[in-house]
Each structure stands twice: as structure tokens, then as C-alpha cells.
Amino acid sequence: MGEVNMKKYWSSRIKNQQPYVFGEQPKDKKYIKLNTNENPYPPSPRVFEAIQASLEELRLYPDPACSELVSAISQLFGIGEKNIFCGNGSDEILAMAFPAFFEPGRPILFPDITYTFYPVYADFYGLDCRTVPVEADFTIPYKKLFNSPGGVVLANPNAPTGIALEPDMVESIIKNNPDNVVIVDEAYVDFGGRSAVSLIDRYPNLLVVRTTSKSYSLAGLRVGWAMGNENLIAALNVVKNSFNSYTLGRPAIAGGAAALRDRQYFKTCIDKVIKTRQETAKALKGLGFNITPSCTNFLFVSHEKAGAEHIFKRLREEGILVRYFKKPRIDNWLRITIGTEEDMKAVVKKLEEILRTV
Amino acid sequence: MGEVNMKKYWSSRIKNQQPYVFGEQPKDKKYIKLNTNENPYPPSPRVFEAIQASLEELRLYPDPACSELVSAISQLFGIGEKNIFCGNGSDEILAMAFPAFFEPGRPILFPDITYTFYPVYADFYGLDCRTVPVEADFTIPYKKLFNSPGGVVLANPNAPTGIALEPDMVESIIKNNPDNVVIVDEAYVDFGGRSAVSLIDRYPNLLVVRTTSKSYSLAGLRVGWAMGNENLIAALNVVKNSFNSYTLGRPAIAGGAAALRDRQYFKTCIDKVIKTRQETAKALKGLGFNITPSCTNFLFVSHEKAGAEHIFKRLREEGILVRYFKKPRIDNWLRITIGTEEDMKAVVKKLEEILRTV
Numbered sequence: 224m225g226e227v228n229m230k231k232y233w234s235s236r237i238k239n240q241q242p243y244v245f246g247e248q249p250k251d252k253k254y255i256k257l258n259t260n261e262n263p264y265p266p267s268p269r270v271f272e273a274i275q276a277s278l279e280e281l282r283l284y285p286d287p288a289c290s291e292l293v294s295a296i297s298q299l300f301g302i303g304e305k306n307i308f309c310g311n312g313s314d315e316i317l318a319m320a321f322p323a324f325f326e327p328g329r330p331i332l333f334p335d336i337t338y339t340f341y342p343v344y345a346d347f348y349g350l351d352c353r354t355v356p357v358e359a360d361f362t363i364p365y366k367k368l369f370n371s372p373g374g375v376v377l378a379n380p381n382a383p384t385g386i387a388l389e390p391d392m393v394e395s396i397i398k399n400n401p402d403n404v405v406i407v408d409e410a411y412v413d414f415g416g417r418s419a420v421s422l423i424d425r426y427p428n429l430l431v432v433r434t435t436s437k438s439y440s441l442a443g444l445r446v447g448w449a450m451g452n453e454n455l456i457a458a459l460n461v462v463k464n465s466f467n468s469y470t471l472g473r474p475a476i477a478g479g480a481a482a483l484r485d486r487q488y489f490k491t492c493i494d495k496v497i498k499t500r501q502e503t504a505k506a507l508k509g510l511g512f513n514i515t516p517s518c519t520n521f522l523f524v525s526h527e528k529a530g531a532e533h534i535f536k537r538l539r540e541e542g543i544l545v546r547y548f549k550k551p552r553i554d555n556w557l558r559i560t561i562g563t564e565e566d567m568k569a570v571v572k573k574l575e576e577i578l579r580t581v
Numbered sequence: 582m583g584e585v586n587m588k589k590y591w592s593s594r595i596k597n598q599q600p601y602v603f604g605e606q607p608k609d610k611k612y613i614k615l616n617t618n619e620n621p622y623p624p625s626p627r628v629f630e631a632i633q634a635s636l637e638e639l640r641l642y643p644d645p646a647c648s649e650l651v652s653a654i655s656q657l658f659g660i661g662e663k664n665i666f667c668g669n670g671s672d673e674i675l676a677m678a679f680p681a682f683f684e685p686g687r688p689i690l691f692p693d694i695t696y697t698f699y700p701v702y703a704d705f706y707g708l709d710c711r712t713v714p715v716e717a718d719f720t721i722p723y724k725k726l727f728n729s730p731g732g733v734v735l736a737n738p739n740a741p742t743g744i745a746l747e748p749d750m751v752e753s754i755i756k757n758n759p760d761n762v763v764i765v766d767e768a769y770v771d772f773g774g775r776s777a778v779s780l781i782d783r784y785p786n787l788l789v790v791r792t793t794s795k796s797y798s799l800a801g802l803r804v805g806w807a808m809g810n811e812n813l814i815a816a817l818n819v820v821k822n823s824f825n826s827y828t829l830g831r832p833a834i835a836g837g838a839a840a841l842r843d844r845q846y847f848k849t850c851i852d853k854v855i856k857t858r859q860e861t862a863k864a865l866k867g868l869g870f871n872i873t874p875s876c877t878n879f880l881f882v883s884h885e886k887a888g889a890e891h892i893f894k895r896l897r898e899e900g901i902l903v904r905y906f907k908k909p910r911i912d913n914w915l916r917i918t919i920g921t922e923e924d925m926k927a928v929v930k931k932l933e934e935i936l937r938t939v
Contacts, residue, residue, distance in 0.1 A: 232762050232786055233816045234684050242822030248642060262640050271636055274832065278629055281836075282620050282798040284606060311669055315825040322705075326592050347680075347823040404590050428590055440640040443831035458591045464600030465705040467673040473801035474632065474832040478639075 236347070243343045246546050255569060257560035258544040260382075260411075260521050262440035264495065264563075266478070267488040270441070273481035277473040285473045292471070295480040296448055300420055305453040308460065309479075311470040313410055313434035313447030314340060317376075319462040320430060320449070322348045324404035329373030334363050336553060338378050338408065357384070361515055361523075365392040369399035378408040380416040383548065383558040385517030387416040394419070397426045404455065406430045413438035413493055414500075415518035420450050427452040437520055438493060439482040446471065446479035496520050496561050503559075503567040510574055525556045529581040537577045543570055594705070601701045604904050613927060615918035616902040618740075618769075618879050620798035622853065622921075624836070625846040628799070631839035635831040643831045650829070653838040654806055658778055663811040666818065667837075669828040671768055671792035671805030672698060675734075677820040678788060678807070680706045682762035687731030692721050694911060696736050696766065715742070715910075719873055719881075723750040727757035736766040738774040741906065741916040743875035745774040752777070755784045762813065764788045771796035771851055772858070773876035778808055785810040795878055796851060797840040804829065804837035854878050854919050861917075861925040868932055883914045887939040895935045901928055 230238055246259040289309040297304045310316035321344040325331050328351065333341050335354040345352045355367040361384040368375050375396060380387040397405045397419070407419045409431055420431050430451040435441040449459060463470060471479075482489070504514050504522055512524045525531060535547035535557060546558040559570065588596055604617040647667040655662045668674035679702040683689050686709065691699050693712040703710045713725040719742040726733050733754060738745040755763045755777070765777045767789055778789050788809040793799040807817060821828060829837075840847070862872050862880055870882045883889060893905035893915060904916040919925065 229812045229815070231760075232682055232813060233819075234680060234682055236680050236684075237816060237819045237823075240819050240823055242819050243826060245645060245822075245826045248644060250644070250648070256641070259642055261642065265640050270639070274632070274636060277801075278632060281628070281801040282623055283614070284617055284619065284794070284800040285803070286606060286608070287603060290608070311830075312825060312827060314827070318824045322592060322594050324590055324592055326594075343823050347820075402589075436642070442642040442827075443635075443639040445643070445827060445830040454587045455590060457587070458595060461591075461595045461598050461600050462705075464603075465595075465598055465701050466676045467670060468601060468603045469670060469672070469800075469803060472803040472830070472833060475830060 236349070240346055241343065243340045247544070249544070252542070254542050254544045255562060255566050256544050257562050257566065257570065258546045259442070260437055260519075260560045261442045262437055262492065262496065262520065263561070263566060264440055264492045266440040267482050267485040269481040269485045269488070270478045273477040274474045277477035281473060285469055285471060285476055287468050289471050289476050292446070292448070292476045292480045295483040296450070299483055300450065302420070302423065302450060303453070306423060306450055306456060308449040308456045309471055310447045310449070311475070312436065312445040313408065313432050315470060316432050316447050316449050316459070317341075317406070317408065318344055319459055319466065320406055320432070321345060321350060323458040323462045324430070324455070325350045325374050327351070330371070331374045331376060332368050332371040333376040334381065336361060336381070336384060338382050341376050361386055363388055365396055368396045371400050371403055374403040375400055375405040376408065377405065378410065379419070380411045380518040382411065382519065383521070383523055383546065383553065383556070384515050385411070385519040385521055385523050386515050387518035390417045390419065394422060397422060397429050400428060404428050404430055406432060408432045410434045410437060411519035414496060414520045423451050427454065430455050435479050435482055439489065440492065441479065441482055444475050444478050446475050499564050499567055500561045502564070503561065503571065506571045507574070510571070510578060521558050521560045523556055523558050526578070529578055531555045531557045533581070534574070534577055538570070538573060541573050543573060594707070598704055599701065601698045605902070607902070610900070613901045613920060613924050615920050615924065615928065616904040617800070618795055618877075618918045619800045620795055620850065620854065620878065621919070621924060622798055622850045624798040625840050625843040627839040627843045627846070628836045631835040632832045635835035639831060643827055643829060643834055645826050647829050647834050650804070650806070650834045650838045653841040654808070657841055658808065660778070660781065660808060661811070664781060664808055664814060666807040666814045667829055668805045668807070669833070670794065670803040671766065671790050673828060674790050674805050674807050674817070675699075675764070675766065676702055677817055677824065678764055678790070679703060679708060681816040681820045682788070682813070683708050683732050685709070688729070689732045689734060690726050690729040691734040692739065694719060694739070694742060696740050699734050719744055721746055723754055726754045729758050729761055732761040733758055733763040734766065735763065736768065737777070738769045738876040740769065740877065741879070741881055741904065741911065741914075742873050743769075743877040743879055743881050744873050745876035748775045748777065752780060755780060755787050758786060762786050762788055764790060766790045768792045768795060769877035772854060772878045781809050785812065788813050793837050793840055797847065798850065799836065799840055802833050802836050804833050857922050857925055858919045860922070861919060861929065864929045865932070868929070868936060879916050879918045881914055881916050884936070887936055889913045889915045891939070892932070892935055896928070896931060899931050901931060
């Protein structure tokens with residue numbers, strides 16, 4: 224059957240749609256898995272207890288307002304419950320924010336090197352986007368994000384570069400887009416970035432998006448949230464209730480809330496990841512790698528003598544998965560998630576061996 | 582602040598969007614909750630064990646292909662894995678199917694009395710719809726769903742009426758829409774309807790949508806799936822990967838699969854609900870209620886002497902929640918979910934008292 228027939232029933236919206244390509248989730252064997260920025264440590268023990276308790280009423284629909292989770296977020300950040308929106312992972316929140324705030328014909332701005340899901344959302348909803356090239360050192364020329372015709376999406380810290388913008392630069396982007404929404408995607412902020420959340424009272428156009436997938440070790444549970452002016456939150460609720468009223472199940476609401484409440488455990492995990500990142504960066508510099516300054520749970524690295532694709536393939540053969548993006552400007556770079564100290568020692572050792580043979 | 586300012590940052594897509602209104606999920610006190618068609622029995626004990634085991638790797642992303650769940654569905658229905666798509670509840674699947682298969686300017690047909698989320702999806706994606714009035718007895722004039730300009734959505738059994746179309750009528754709708762997709766939403770089919778799933782091999786335009794929320798007692802977990810020709814499934818995957826690649830968390834995949842595998846438990850629950858439905862229908866007829874022939878886990882009832890809204894309010898005061906839709910044609914009807922035998926005896930008793938005072 225030819226291409227045309229296979230897509231006979233597809234809408235014109237999706238016939239040419241290029242979907243997002245996620246990092247591989249292999250099932251063939253056990254890898255040291257450093258390709259999708261998961262946390263190497265398990266979630267707080269409180270999460271398991273909370274999920275266990277949530278199963279008692281599994282036959283009943285979950286609370287569509289996710290009140291328990293909203294309450295935990297409200298307490299953690301000292302913001303109102305009306306300023307919070309929960310979603311089935313931060314990707315879902317972004318997927319709802321694009322149609323809520325952006326308009327066809329009014330281009331959205333974001334850096335050329337950033338999370339590759341942003342242009343996919345835009346395409347899906349028929350929105351235009353315009354990319355701003357990052358500098359040679361991958362820093363974002365933030366003034367070029369001022370006065371966007373349609374809105375801004377800013378990953379801060381940025382991925383896959385790991386680089387964070389200073390808070391005053393983020394604020395100036397928000398301030399200089401008074402008529403459009405600025406989404407600040409803070410998926411990695413807990414590992415060393417500085418959050419824009421304290422600005423939501425002053426800027427009605429700011430939406431901060433978070434996830435529990437990285438810093439709370441809950442990638443497998445699917446819990447994200449957004450914080451912003453209540454009029455933005457109301458818009459997200461319109462989209463949600465035009466799509467799926469019950470996006471978070473009972474285990475997700477209870478488990479997410481428990482993770483957010485356990486501050487001691489969170490801090491311990493974050494500190495360990497940051498310490499391992501610093502040690503790994505030092506070791507990789509010793510091997511001659513270039514490394515961007517990371518405020519995240521990954522390192523973005525490049526080597527003059529060995530091609531990134533070659534290293535990627537060799538590591539894979541050795542049972543270590545990292546992320547390689549075959550894309551302009553970054554096709555000689557690798558993104559390596561910070562695993563346990565032991566994981567990273569193994570990576571450094573393998574890289575040393577690989578470099579010896581090039 | 583006026584209406585205009587509150588919506589300053591809202592896209593034109595959502596400014597006039599009317600979201601879906603779900604049945605209330607009260608937290609103020611304990612009700613006999615018969616308003617959102619939840620199953621009165623807990624899920625299979627196997628579900629709890631499976632969720633427990635799934636928590637071991639909660640720090641890792643879930644399998645985006647939901648292979649374990651797909652495999653359970655494949656075995657249950659004897660269909661290929663490429664014919665299956667999983668979603669975060671069947672609402673999410675519908676929300677992805679509308680943009681996958683329907684086209685602006687080519688109206689989608691569905692009955693005027695049906696699941697009220699259908700027109701909401703259509704509006705959100707800028708799709709047109711045309712409703713076909715059901716007969717006075719709420720049966721669907723199925724021939725009027727032939728030759729749709731853009732596609733058909735058919736809840737079978739229908740909600741909130743509970744009435745099922747015969748399989749040959751469903752097949753003739755599919756056959757008479759060769760150029761458009763027919764979505765058959767079988768959320769309630771396990772309670773006495775007959776599925777169209779055996780037709781997916783013969784009709785490349787048929788998509789059957791299912792949920793674990795009702796017959797598997799898993800409303801709180803959020804697991805649904807679709808079955809159809811692999812080209813339709815491929816289209817749904819394009820939408821999914823343009824929206825959120827990881828829609829089901831680890832507990833949902835494991836718990837959903839375990840529920841589907843436990844056939845004995847499933848059959849026992851279904852039989853109990855059907856038996857209670859029959860007893861309740863008989864008792865309500867004895868009280869003078871009109872009842873549509875239900876193939877679902879609810880009864881759609883009306884009484885000549887007492888208004889539905891009055892009964893709804895009185896029941897609520899007495900701690901019993903049922904569903905009342907203040908909508909044309911059905912504003913003198915109530916949808917009452919089948920609870921336990923005890924729940925239903927309490928409802929019948931209260932209705933008897935209420936009728937005595939009108």
C-alpha cells in the first residue's frame with residue numbers, strides 16, 4: 224500500500240506533522256541510562272506510602288482540581304492556589320499552554336538550540352515560530368527575545384546546553400513582552416538555576432512550568448505543574464476541560480504531593496547530583512572535553528579529537544546510553560545525564576578508553 | 582477587572598470556548614455517589630500488586646509504547662499490537678482522535694443526545710459538527726449517520742440514555758461512511774452492549790474506543806485504549822507525539838494490564854452490576870418511573886408526577902448524588918449509576934419517600 228493510501232484517513236493537520244522524537248527507552252538489555260535526564264536516586268519513601276494510600280479509592284475518579292497537589296505546591300512556594308495548574312507531566316502543560324496563549328500568524332520566539340518539543344507543539348496547533356540563534360558559546364542573546372510578536376518560550380536553565388540565564392535577564396524578557404505570554408520552562412531549575420516564580424505577582428504575562436520528573440525522581444509517575452497569574456491559570460483550565468478533565472490519576476496526585484512535601488529528602492538528592500556533576504565535569508575536563516556551565520542534572524560536552532557520534536556509538540556498545548542530537552550546531556556535542564557516582568566513574572573510565580583509540 | 586482584561590492573554594481559540602462540565606466530585610461530605618458512572622466494586626486485587634511492583638522504577642520514564650498494556654489488550658481481543666493505542670483515559674484518546682481524523686469544513690455527525698464532550702472537542706479544534714436528533718424514545722436513527730461529510734462519533738451503548746444499537750446497524754454506519762472515520766465509543770459496552778471490535782479487520786475507517794474507568798473499576802487510574810486499522814493507530818501516535826510522549830505513568834500501565842488480565846474478577850463484577858441494574862429497574866418501574874432499556878451501568882429515568890430537577894435536589898439533600906442534565910429534550914430525566922445492591926435499595930427507598938410528597 225502506498226503512502227497516499229496509508230494516510231487516507233489522516234487529517235491535513237497531521238499529514239505532514241513531524242512528531243517529537245524522544246530519547247530511546249531500550250528494553251533489550253540493562254544500560255547505564257544517562258540519555259533522558261532521569262534522577263539516579265529513587266523518589267522519597269513518602270511517595271510510596273502516599274501512592275499506597277491513594278489506591279483505596281481507585282474505583283472513583285480522581286479530584287479534577289488536584290487539590291492535594293495544589294495545596295503542597297501552594298505551601299512550598301507561598302503562592303495562592305488559584306495561581307497553580309497541574310498536568311500529566313510538564314509536556315502536557317506546554318501542550319495546553321501553546322493553544323491557550325499563542326495565536327496563528329503571530330510568531331512565538333525561542334532560541335534555536337532548546338527543547339525540541341517547542342516547534343512540534345507550534346506545528347500541531349498551526350502556530351508560527353521564529354528562532355533566535357544562541358551565541359557560539361550557547362548563551363542566549365536575551366535581548367533578542369524582547370518584543371516578540373506572539374510570545375516567548377524560554378527553557379531556563381536551557382536544554383540540552385544546561386546553561387542558565389541570570390534572573391534579571393529573565394525578568395527583562397518578561398518586562399519587554401507586556402502584551403504576550405512568556406513561558407519559562409524550569410524543568411531543570413532545582414539543580415542550580417534561579418526560579419522566576421517570585422515574579423508571577425508582578426507580571427500577569429509570566430507562566431512558570433515545572434516537573435517532578437527530574438529533581439523529584441518521578442519520571443515514571445507523570446506530574447508537572449504551572450504557576451502564574453490566575454487569569455493564565457484559568458485559560459489553562461479551559462484547555463484542559465476541552466481535552467481531558469481528569470489528567471492526573473489518584474497515584475499521581477498523591478505521590479506528587481508527597482514528593483513535594485519531603486524537603487529533606489529532596490535536598491539530599493539534589494546535593495548528591497550536584498556534587499557528582501562537579502566531580503564528573505572536572506574529570507571530563509581532565510580528558511580534554513569542552514563543557515558548558517551546567518545548572519542542570521546533565522553535562523553538555525564536546526571533544527576536539529573524537530566526534531560526538533562516534534563516542535555516542537562506542538558508549539552504547541559498552542552499555543552506556545547518552546543523548547546525541549544529529550542537529551545543526553550541536554552535532555558534535557553529547558548530553559550526558561548525571562547518574563550515581565558509580566555510574567559516572569564508569570562513564571569517565573569508558574571515555575578515557577575510547578579517547579585512547581582515536 | 583473587566584472581562585476583557587481578564588482574558589487579555591487568552592488566544593482567540595479559547596476566548597469563546599465552552600469547556601466540558603463534568604459531574605461534581607464533592608469533598609464536603611460522604612454521599613452515595615451515583616453521578617459519574619463509577620463501578621461500586623474495587624478493582625481486582627491483582628491491580629494493587631501490579632501497581633506496587635511498578636513503583637520500583639518510578640524514577641525512570643514509563644514505556645512510551647505501553648507494551649505491557651498493549652500486550653494484555655492484544656491477547657484479550659485476539660488482535661495485533663499495531664492495532665492498539667493507549668491513552669490517559671478514553672477522553673484523552675477522543676481528544677487526540679478528533680484532530681487526527683477530522684477536518685475543518687467537513688462536519689462530523691453524532692446524535693443530539695450523547696456524550697457532551699464531543700462538541701467540546703470539535704469546537705476546540707475548529708471542527709464543525711452536525712447533530713442528528715434521536716427519536717422520541719431516544720433510539721438513534723442510524724441511517725441518518727450514513728454518508729457523513731466528515732466522520733461519525735457514535736457512543737454505543739449511548740450515554741446518558743443507556744441504549745445500544747444492534748451490531749448490524751453499527752456495521753451499516755461504518756460501511757456507509759467509506760471515506761471517513763467512524764469512532765465507536767464503547768465506554769459502557771461491557772455491561773450488555775455488543776462490541777464492534779471484530780470489524781476492525783474489515784473496515785479501515787473504524788476506531789473503537791474503550792476505557793477501564795467503568796467496567797474495570799479504574800476511574801482513579803486513567804487508562805483507556807483504542808483499536809483499529811494500523812493506519813489509524815499510526816495517526817493517533819503522530820498526535821500523541823506532538824502532544825505528550827509519555828501519557829501513561831508506570832502505575833497506570835501496570836495496573837491497567839493487570840485489570841484486563843483478571844477475567845474471573847471482571848466477570849463477577851459485571852454480573853453483579855447487571856443483576857443490581859435489573860432489580861433496580863424493576864423497583865423503579867414499580868414506582869412509576871419510565872426507564873430506557875439500559876445496556877450500561879446506569880439507568881436513565883423519568884417520572885410523570887415529579888420533575889427530574891426536583892428529585893435530583895431532594896436526593897442530594899438526602900446524601901445521594903445522581904446526574905441531572907439541564908439540557909433540551911432530557912431536562913426531565915435523571916441518570917442514576919448502578920451502585921451496590923445496598924446503595925440501590927437506599928435510592929429506591931428515598932425515591933419512594935420523595936414521590937409520596939409530590
